[in-house]
Amino acid sequence: MSGSRPGGWEQEHAGARDGASAMDAVSRVPEPRRGTAMPRDQVTRPFGDEEWVEEPEDPPDNARDEHRGHHQEVLSLLGAWALSACSDEEVERVESHLGHCARCADEGMRLRDAAMLLEPRRSLDLDPELRADVLDDCLSRRPARLPVPTWAAPLDAEAARFDALLHDMAEDEWLTAVRLRWFAEESELRRSTTVSGVLDHLLAVDGLLARTMGLPDPLAGQPGLTDPDDPVARTLARWAADERRSCRPTDAWQPWRAQTRALVWAASRTGGRMGERRVPRSGYGPSHLPAEGGALSLSDLYLDRAFACWVHAGDVAEAVEYPYEPPLAPHLRLLVDLAARRLPHSIAGRRRAGLARSPARLTTAGSPGRTLHLEIEGAGGGDWFIPLDSPVAGVNRTAARASVAHVALDDVVFCQLAAGRVTPEDAASGTEGDPDIVHDVLAAAAAMSRL
Numbered sequence: 001m002s003g004s005r006p007g008g009w010e011q012e013h014a015g016a017r018d019g020a021s022a023m024d025a026v027s028r029v030p031e032p033r034r035g036t037a038m039p040r041d042q043v044t045r046p047f048g049d050e051e052w053v054e055e056p057e058d059p060p061d062n063a064r065d066e067h068r069g070h071h072q073e074v075l076s077l078l079g080a081w082a083l084s085a086c087s088d089e090e091v092e093r094v095e096s097h098l099g100h101c102a103r104c105a106d107e108g109m110r111l112r113d114a115a116m117l118l119e120p121r122r123s124l125d126l127d128p129e130l131r132a133d134v135l136d137d138c139l140s141r142r143p144a145r146l147p148v149p150t151w152a153a154p155l156d157a158e159a160a161r162f163d164a165l166l167h168d169m170a171e172d173e174w175l176t177a178v179r180l181r182w183f184a185e186e187s188e189l190r191r192s193t194t195v196s197g198v199l200d201h202l203l204a205v206d207g208l209l210a211r212t213m214g215l216p217d218p219l220a221g222q223p224g225l226t227d228p229d230d231p232v233a234r235t236l237a238r239w240a241a242d243e244r245r246s247c248r249p250t251d252a253w254q255p256w257r258a259q260t261r262a263l264v265w266a267a268s269r270t271g272g273r274m275g276e277r278r279v280p281r282s283g284y285g286p287s288h289l290p291a292e293g294g295a296l297s298l299s300d301l302y303l304d305r306a307f308a309c310w311v312h313a314g315d316v317a318e319a320v321e322y323p324y325e326p327p328l329a330p331h332l333r334l335l336v337d338l339a340a341r342r343l344p345h346s347i348a349g350r351r352r353a354g355l356a357r358s359p360a361r362l363t364t365a366g367s368p369g370r371t372l373h374l375e376i377e378g379a380g381g382g383d384w385f386i387p388l389d390s391p392v393a394g395v396n397r398t399a400a401r402a403s404v405a406h407v408a409l410d411d412v413v414f415c416q417l418a419a420g421r422v423t424p425e426d427a428a429s430g431t432e433g434d435p436d437i438v439h440d441v442l443a444a445a446a447a448m449s450r451l
Contacts, residue, residue, distance in 0.1 A: 420449025
């Protein structure tokens with residue numbers, strides 16, 4: 001049935017009142033076709049013996065104005081939203097509105113499609129070579145008045161990359177547990193800290209180098225510091241001090257970054273030849289660096305701190321699930337070389353401790369002895385011939401050709417092994433020769449790791 005009610009019904013009630021009655025309005029409402037739904041604004045309800053219509057009410061003026069204002073606000077944010085330039089609160093406000101406003105949703109999709117034409121979708125992670133490329137371009141236009149020495153450049157780059165990672169982290173990620181790993185004897189040791197704890201550790205150990213360069217020691221007068229020259233004691237004292245006082249998670253960030261900048265600036269002031277300067281081994285903990293006559297080269301100390309910065313930045317990146325690339329190839333080559341030059345001292349230390357599997361052979365200082373051919377693959381790789389009988393044994397071409405074992409490792413894997421982040425069993429990608437010697441060398445590489 002469709003159309004208005006029959007005319008007889010209308011005539012029957014026409015004289016109820018003078019003028020147009022409420023029932024006249026009802027009589028003009030068309031009835032729905034059978035099987036169709038009545039529009040919501042024309043729902044009928046029983047009213048005595050008759051029916052009446054619930055007329056839709058207009059929203060109050062203040063509610064209408066509020067809706068219009070909210071709509072205009074979202075429209076003004078759509079451009080920034082399409083470019084992913086809104087804050088979290090603005091994104092929530094816009095997307096909540098788009099869920100029930102078809103016009104704004106359509107406009108938002110059009111703007112986002114247009115933004116994609118301006119900038120193709122790509123990873124948000126910065127190319128690790130970007131910083132170096134920008135600096136090279138700048139220095140080609142105006143040479144640096146105090147250039148950063150080659151041996152200090154890795155610390156400069158790795159501290160900047162770690163700083164960029166910290167800038168990209170959310171506030172709650174600073175409380176993420178970060179797992180530190182290293183090897184002692186034949187065991188893998190672990191300790192859990194936070195992102196702030198990692199920065200405190202770097203600040204404490206970098207302070208030894210800062211003191212050598214004539215910079216302030218950040219732990220000078222630190223309560224509870226029993227041995228100012230021991231890296232582990234310095235780290236534990238710094239952690240204990242943070243536990244005693246109320247610290248924000250990011251409190252260690254600015255002091256660490258300021259110290260790394262000061263170290264690079266100090267290296268630039270001294271000049272490149274200053275890297276050959278020898279400093280006493282005392283004050284740098286256990287024998288983990290190659291030394292000549294009981295002294296360490298300043299350049300190796302800078303490379304050691306760059307190595308630690310890269311490794312610990314990787315620990316933080318792994319904890320917060322952030323992609324983190326290896327250092328630049330020239331810098332990685334310097335770090336690989338440092339670890340390879342440390343190996344003979346670590347091998348000798350394990351022999352003295354009775355941890356070596358292969359038997360020792362006596363050799364005269366400077367004379368050729370047995371060697372292991374260490375082949376490092378990748379952009380930072382090369383070939384090293386590691387003395388096995390004495391750290392001061394000479395290596396000539398004949399001894400190199402007569403190597404008793406050969407180990408091939410990826411450059412990053414070798415550094416991760418030297419940092420204690422992978423085990424000796426998982427590190428080697430190819431070995432040849434005496435298995436006991438191969439084991440001793442890989443275990444010696446892992447033994448160079450420390451807290």
